[in-house]
Amino acid sequence: MLTLKMEKMERRGQLIKKLRRIVSLFGIVFLLGMLVFSCKEEPTSIPPSKLVVPIFNSDSAFVFIEKQLSFGPRVPGTEAQIKTRDWLVQKLKSYGAKTIVQSYEMPIYDGTVLPGHNIIAQFNPKKRNRVLLAAHWDTRIVADKDNERQDEPIMGADDGASGVAALLEIARLIHGQSIDLGVDIMLFDLEDQGDLEGSDAQTDTYALGSRYWSENIAPKGYKAKFGILLDMIAAEGASFGKEEYSVRYAGQYVEKIWDLAQKMGKGNLFKSYNAGAIGDDHVNIIRVGIPAVDIINRPMTGASGFGSYHHTHDDDISIINKSNLKAVGQVVTAVIYREAVGRF
Ligand SMILES: [Zn+2]
Structure with missing residues (x-):
């Protein structure tokens, strides 16, 4: 037991x-x-991506508008065009961009042949993920919507210079804070020399510089994920509805940009109404297979839907509203720095 x-x-x-x-x-x-x-x-x-969006400085951007205006109207074929072109190239180079000037001659609506220069500034040219930011830098040869001095060129503080200035400021920011993204700033010439406005206005006589680019792509084989065009972004009383070609061919980007603007408290500028179809430079960007969005002032008052200053001598420095300039500049800056860390 x-x-x-x-x-x-x-x-x-x-x-x-x-x-x-x-x-x-x-x-x-x-x-x-x-x-x-x-x-x-x-x-x-995925490592938590650090998102730091630099502050868009509207004082700096405003000075870039003043500088462009100091050359006079940037009409193709004038000395002001050459001086402005050289200044833009030098400025973009000073911010570390690789620059290309695409020069050409094109007949405008009345047969006059004008010289054009598209200015392309590349940041991180070897990166595959790229975003295209565009504006036109020429100014209209006539003030055909004014009651006075209709045959004289306009200053184009908003129609041309404001978009260019915002992109120069973004170039300055990229120079100060590197971005893990390919960014291409394209400043198109010969955008605003279209047929005289009126009941029989021919919209296809506008955006000639970007059309030339779309038929002679530079740099060769160029591709981008999406593009944003800035045209008249800083006038007093600006209002950005959703432009039709942008919605049709780049709808998801329109929604993303407008949503982001809303979140950034800029819903007073970025609104959801239909802004109509505009034959602007973005159409030629879309033509080469890049979805592109036009941020363009469309208050939809008056016959044309543009601001009352449009193609008149009122489009001078006094029409610029710094806080509108800042709003659009900051939204576009946020788009690219967010895209760089996969958070756009
Ligand atoms: Zn114009």
């Missing part, structure tokens, strides 16, 4: 030992599993 009891006790003891060993083995396996799991987890998970 005694030996039987002792045997039983021994067996029980051995069983307990075995169980303990199994438990500790399980523990080790569990811990190892955790270790392997956590080791495996780390490299596959």
Whole structure:
């Protein structure tokens, strides 16, 4: 009996030992599993992307408008065109961009042949993920919607210079804070020399510089994920509805930009009404397969839907509203810095 009891006790003891060993083995396996799991987890998970959007300085952008105006109207074929072109190229180079000037001659609506220069400034030219930012830098040769001096060129503080200035400021910001994204600033010439406005206005006589670019793509084989065109972005009373070609061919980007603007408290400018279809430079960007969005002032008052200053001598520095300039500039800056970290 005694030996039987002792045997039983021994067996029980051995069983307990075995169980303990199994438990500790399980523990080790569990811990190892955790270790392997956590080791495996780390490299596959996306590191939290640091998003720092630089502050768009509207004083700096305003000075860039003043500087363009100081050359006079930037009419193709004038000395002001050459001086402005050289200044723009030098400025973009000073911010570290690789620049290309695409020069050409094109007949405008009345057959007059005018020289044009598209200015292309590339940041991180080797990166595959690219965003195109565009504006036109020429000014209209006539003030055909004015009541006075209709045959004289306009200053184009908003129609041309404001979009260019915002992009120069963005170039300055990229120079100060590197961005993990290819950014191409394209300043098109010969946008605003279309047929005289009136009931029989020919919209296809506008945007000639970007049309030339679309038929002679530079740099060769150029591709971008999407594009944003800035045209008349800073006037007093500006209002950005959703332009039809942008909605049709770049709808998801329109929604993303307008949503972001809303979140940034700029819903007073970025509104959801239909702004009509405009034959602006973005149409030629779309033509080469890049979805492009036009941010353009369309208060929809008056016959044309543009602001009352449009193609008149009122389009001078006094029409510029710095806080509107800042709003659009800051939204576009946020778009590219967000895109760079996969958070747009
Ligand atoms: Zn115009």
